[in-house]
Amino acid sequence: NAILVYLLCVLSLLRPSEEVEDVLVPVLRDRSHIEQTLRLKEDAPSNDYSAALQRLRKIYHSSIKPLEQAYRYNELRQHEISDGEITSKPMVLFLGPWSVGKSSMINYLLGLQETPYQLYTGAEPTTSEFTVIMHGEKIRSVEGIVMAADSSRSFSPLEKFGQNFLEKLVGIEMPHKLLERVTFVDTPGIIENRKQQERGYPFNDVCQWFIDRADLIFVVFDPTKLDVGLELEMLFRQLKGRESQIRIILNKADSLATQDLMRVYGALFWSLAPLINVTEPPRVYVSSFWPYDYAQDTSRELFKREEISLLEDLNQVIENRLENKIAFIRQHAIRVRIHALLVDRYVQTFRDKMTFFSDPELVFKEIVDDPDKFFIFKSILAKTNVSKFDLPNRDAYRDFFGINPVGGFKQLSAQCSYMGGCLLDKIEKAITHELPGLLGGIASGKNPSLTSCEATGCGETPKNRYRKH
Ligand SMILES: Nc1nc2c(ncn2[C@@H]2O[C@H](COP(=O)(O)OP(=O)(O)OP(=O)(O)O)[C@@H](O)[C@H]2O)c(=O)[nH]1
Numbered sequence: 001n002a003i004l005v006y007l008l009c010v011l012s013l014l015r016p017s018e019e020v021e022d023v024l025v026p027v028l029r030d031r032s033h034i035e036q037t038l039r040l041k042e043d044a045p046s047n048d049y050s051a052a053l054q055r056l057r058k059i060y061h062s063s064i065k066p067l068e069q070a071y072r073y074n075e076l077r078q079h080e081i082s083d084g085e086i087t088s089k090p091m092v093l094f095l096g097p098w099s100v101g102k103s104s105m106i107n108y109l110l111g112l113q114e115t116p117y118q119l120y121t122g123a124e125p126t127t128s129e130f131t132v133i134m135h136g137e138k139i140r141s142v143e144g145i146v147m148a149a150d151s152s153r154s155f156s157p158l159e160k161f162g163q164n165f166l167e168k169l170v171g172i173e174m175p176h177k178l179l180e181r182v183t184f185v186d187t188p189g190i191i192e193n194r195k196q197q198e199r200g201y202p203f204n205d206v207c208q209w210f211i212d213r214a215d216l217i218f219v220v221f222d223p224t225k226l227d228v229g230l231e232l233e234m235l236f237r238q239l240k241g242r243e244s245q246i247r248i249i250l251n252k253a254d255s256l257a258t259q260d261l262m263r264v265y266g267a268l269f270w271s272l273a274p275l276i277n278v279t280e281p282p283r284v285y286v287s288s289f290w291p292y293d294y295a296q297d298t299s300r301e302l303f304k305r306e307e308i309s310l311l312e313d314l315n316q317v318i319e320n321r322l323e324n325k326i327a328f329i330r331q332h333a334i335r336v337r338i339h340a341l342l343v344d345r346y347v348q349t350f351r352d353k354m355t356f357f358s359d360p361e362l363v364f365k366e367i368v369d370d371p372d373k374f375f376i377f378k379s380i381l382a383k384t385n386v387s388k389f390d391l392p393n394r395d396a397y398r399d400f401f402g403i404n405p406v407g408g409f410k411q412l413s414a415q416c417s418y419m420g421g422c423l424l425d426k427i428e429k430a431i432t433h434e435l436p437g438l439l440g441g442i443a444s445g446k447n448p449s450l451t452s453c454e455a456t457g458c459g460e461t462p463k464n465r466y467r468k469h
């Protein structure tokens with residue numbers, strides 16, 4: 001390799017100087033609107049913000065986690081919330097087919113082009129790693145194994161995808177005003193003819209992990225290759241339920257004439273319509289998100305306006321980060337509560353059916369095989385404030401009790417202590433009073449304090465974590 005590099009250096013020195021001058025240097029576009037729209041000049045998050053985060057952490061540890069542990073919620077959903085996840089910055093995820101311009105877009109947003117730290121880009125599939133670009137005091141790259149081992153980061157749960165995957169995970173830390181507010185995640189582009197096992201790690205599961213946690217998901221397309229294949233279909237299936245986070249980007253719009261662009265826009269909707277199962281069409285941004293000037297004779301004005309709308313969208317996510325986090329924890333608390341109520345019901349039914357002569361295994365098998373016969377799920381629905389859409393899959397409980405025998409659980413009525421009160425009461429108080437109170441505190445610009453649900457007018461069902469404008 002050293003010889004090759006040496007030869008290349010010698011060759012480049014031998015090239016006539018006129019030839020070097022002939023090379024067209026691409027003109028970089030002005031980036032001032034990025035700083036302006038994202039308000040990067042303003043100060044970093046205030047003390048109030050970190051105080052509210054601390055309060056949120058405290059509510060989680062005192063009111064939600066004890067119930068989560070008592071009923072082993074983590075075994076059902078594999079979603080334990082770490083401190084890193086509570087304090088983490090909003091995450092913006094870039095997905096899409098290969099070579100559509102995902103890495104170029106991140107380079108552009110962060111102004112990394114022509115610097116030694118720019119992400120690799122190229123006309124062939126280039127990004128092969130899940131790359132997390134985050135804030136740090138100095139520029140350095142962090143290996144996946146290190147990121148997963150550090151429990152103060154929100155990426156430690158990724159360890160479960162195996163060592164092969166950790167090899168394909170990298171972090172890049174750098175001091176940057178925008179990264180003080182958000183974290184970007186670049187992903188390897190989807191290649192339609194590649195099978196999952198060829199990657200050596202569960203690509204879809206990893207994508208799902210990031211999709212579940214992202215605050216904003218940019219699905220990027222290239223107008224010259226709009227074919228929808230099995231991989232992309234799979235991706236959209238995974239995006240179900242996160243529709244309000246999805247933004248579709250028709251990138252490289254400057255590579256087509258306006259009329260062609262219109263046709264491609266129509267074709268994009270046509271091919272995506274069967275994949276997105278919502279009544280409201282997703283927001284599509286048509287522009288060219290790269291650092292260089294738009295091609296001649298293209299709709300510059302439109303591209304620029306589209307870009308500013310996208311930046312405003314991103315800014316909304318930054319501004320709403322605390323509200324989103326609280327809503328996320330509250331949604332989690334609602335799920336934990338329902339899980340605890342269900343396990344309690346299973347335990348109760350089991351105890352009622354057991355007689356001195358019955359075989360505990362057979363009795364419980366009958367219950368877990370057909371919970372409807374014993375009105376387990378129905379009785380939970382009859383409780384106030386439980387939506388049927390929040391109920392977990394009943395088959396999941398067969399697996400759950402396979403690992404966690406029913407005899408190991410106490411009933412909810414026994415989960416009380418003289419000093420600490422009852423676990424169920426605590427989580428209900430968090431859902432209806434404490435978390436909405438925190439939200440109310442932010443909304444009115446006051447210091448976060450405890451207010452009641454009536455004062456904030458909150459409902460039981462969590463609102464969209466993020467609303468489109
Ligand atoms: N004309 C034009 N070309 C672009 C634009 N954005 C990116 N490109 C080019 O498209 C090619 C692919 O860009 P990348 O940023 O590497 O694409 P990617 O989506 O990260 O690709 P993978 O990492 O392979 O999935 C590069 O040659 C870029 O120079 C754009 O807005 N307009």
Ligand SMILES: [Mg+2]
Nearest residue numbers: 102103126127
């Ligand atoms: Mg890339």
